[in-house]
Amino acid sequence: MEIREAKEKDLDQLNDLFDAYRVFYKQQSDKTNSREFLRARLLNKESVIYVAEESRLLIGFVQLYPIFSSTRMNRLWLLNDLFVTENQRGKGISKLLMSEAKELAKATKSAGLILETEKANGVGNALYKGIGFELDSEHNYYSWAE
Secondary structure, three states: OEEEEOOHHHHHHHHHHHHHHHHHOOOOOOHHHHHHHHHHHHHOOOOEEEEEEEOOEEEEEEEEEEEEEOOOOEEEEEEEEEEEOHHHOOOOHHHHHHHHHHHHHHHOOOOOEEOOOOOOOHHHHHHHHHOOOOOOOOOOOOOOOO
16 A cells, blocks of 8 residues: 555546545535545645555545644644545554654644544544544634635
8 A cells, every 4th residue: 555645647536535525524425526626726736635545546535734823933734634435444544644644744844733523533533642633622613604
């Protein structure tokens, strides 16, 4: 298995993974728009996507967006998406993808990685704690949508 940065040639397989990820989070399947969304992120270099590849098949991905912290006066990486196909789960692929994300944070001399997940996501919460992430219980998280 190889963990590597996604390229435009990966778009079709990556889109299948991304669509499955969105459906997992209770969104409607929309492969046409999701492909364009991913293509724009890749071409405009608005995110960094690492993929797990085995036997020429993409079996997982992690997507990170650059953001900045004014108080730290430094870049942070928002780890927004992490997904492994159901038949490949439990093999440590998420840990490998997360390790690559940490390497990106180090290589870019950023202040670190931040992410959010549902409180009910037991597997994800165990993964993040198990690889050194700390739960922030001191701050409130708010969102707004129109």
